[in-house]
Amino acid sequence: MTPSFSTYLVNDPFGDPGLYVEVKWARRALLFDLGQNDALGPTRLLRAGEIFVSHTHMDHFIGFDRVLRVALGRGKTLRLFGPPGLIANVTGKLRGYTWNLVDGYPLAIEVKEFHPQEVRSATFLATEGFAPREASPRPRSDLSPARPFLVLEDPMFAVRAIALNHRIPSFAYALQEQFHVNINKERLHAAGLPVGSWLKELKQHLWQGQPDDFRFTASLYFEHRREEREFQLGEVRDRFVTITRGQKIAYVVDARYDDENEAKIVELAQGADIFYCEAPYLERDADKAKERYHLTAHQAGLMARKAGARELVVFHFSPRYTGQGEAIRREARAAFEDLLPASLSPGGRGEGEGGI
Ligand SMILES: [Zn+2]
Ligand SMILES: [Zn+2]
Structure with a gap:
């Protein structure tokens, strides 16, 4: 199976947190968090039209300016999603500059913040000097704060969030x-059909849930000619497509290790193909981690195992461990793969207490 999302961390694990997700074949990307993001060139940054912010501590939000700078002259809508306070933070950022010469610029910024009871949204247009236009709050239909809630739904994918305790809400x-569309290229070949952009159209129709008798016309590019051909969706699907489980990526940063956070994280990351989890501390400094509302590598590994994640990537390491990145990764891996020394096994010690 060729995965639809390719993902990578914006910085090395000691740098500011951020995850870049490329949606294959769509010239589109999603960005999780807005820490320092110089490592992403302008083309990549521009491609990220939807940005999901965990919270607005500086290391997760300082990169807003760069996104703004790159997008400024473009006819583009930037969409930001995040916890309560995000609209005020974006307003504050935008007020930090003078906007008297941007009235011809077509950039729009839409911000949605998710409160326990309602969703608030605001739009900022360059043509209006980025003065905030707030819409009336919309009540939330999913009022179960302990369950992951829908932030963005697209025909191809959904993004859900959950608010974790970081002494402020930090969204994971x-x-x-939605599901994965696998094209059988050998069968295509045997039927004399070329690969190409028509397969992207086919996937779109499937993701949009079009009925079996839906007909579409696509351009097929053969070696020396182009041909328009009409297809019936159900028939093409039955002949060339296998539908399998969709890819799942989880992103968790800045949260204290406690029962409530753990239950939420484990549910959110359930069955993730890749679980990106912060691990700023080693377990020997678990008391420090708890005091600072952060996780240890051991805790990250434990939760990844409980969630049944297929792969764990730890990051957001504290600079106090500079040069010890491998030790952090090793500790997380040991908990994830259940290779624990008895002193560290779950129940073998009090939750988050003391050193080892
Ligand atoms: Zn933080
Ligand atoms: Zn942080």
Whole structure:
């Protein structure tokens, strides 16, 4: 199976947190968090039209300016999603500059913040000097704060979030492909059909849930000619497509290790193909981690195992461990793969207490 999302961290694990997700074949990307993001060139930054912010501590939000700078002259809508306070933070950022010469610029910024009871949204247009236009709050239909809630739904994927306790709400996110469309290229070849952009159209129709008798016309590019051909969706699907489970990516940063956070994280990351989890501390400094509302590598590994994640990537390491990145990764891996020394096994010690 060729995955639909390719994902990578914006910085090395000691740098500011951020996850870049490329949606294959769509010239589109999603960005989780807005820490320092110089490592992403302008083309990549521009491609990220939807940005999911965990919270607005500086290391997660300082990169807003760069996104703004790159997008400024473009006819583009930037969409930001995040916890309560995000609209005020974006307003504050935008007020930090003078906007008297941007009235011809077509950039729009839409911000949605998710409160326990309602969703608030605001739009900022360059043509209006980015003065905030707030819409009336919309009541939330999913009033179960302990369950992941829908932040963005697209024909191809959904993004859900959950609010974790970081002494302020810190949103963790899960990106879930609705289902995966596998094209059997050998069968295509045997039927004398070329690969090409028509397969992208085919996938779109499937993700949009079009009925079996839906007909579409696509351009097929053969070696020396182009041909328009009409297809019936159900028939093409039965001949060339296998539908499998969609890819799932989880992103968790800045949260204290406690029962409530753990239950939420484990549910959010359930069955993730890749679980990106912060691990700023080693377990020997678990008391420090708890005091600072952060996780240890051991805790990250434990939760990844409980969630049944297929792969764990730890990051957001504290600079106090500079040069010890491998030790952090090793500790997380040991908990994830259940290779624990008895002193560290779950129940073998009090939750988050003391050193080892
Ligand atoms: Zn933080
Ligand atoms: Zn942080």
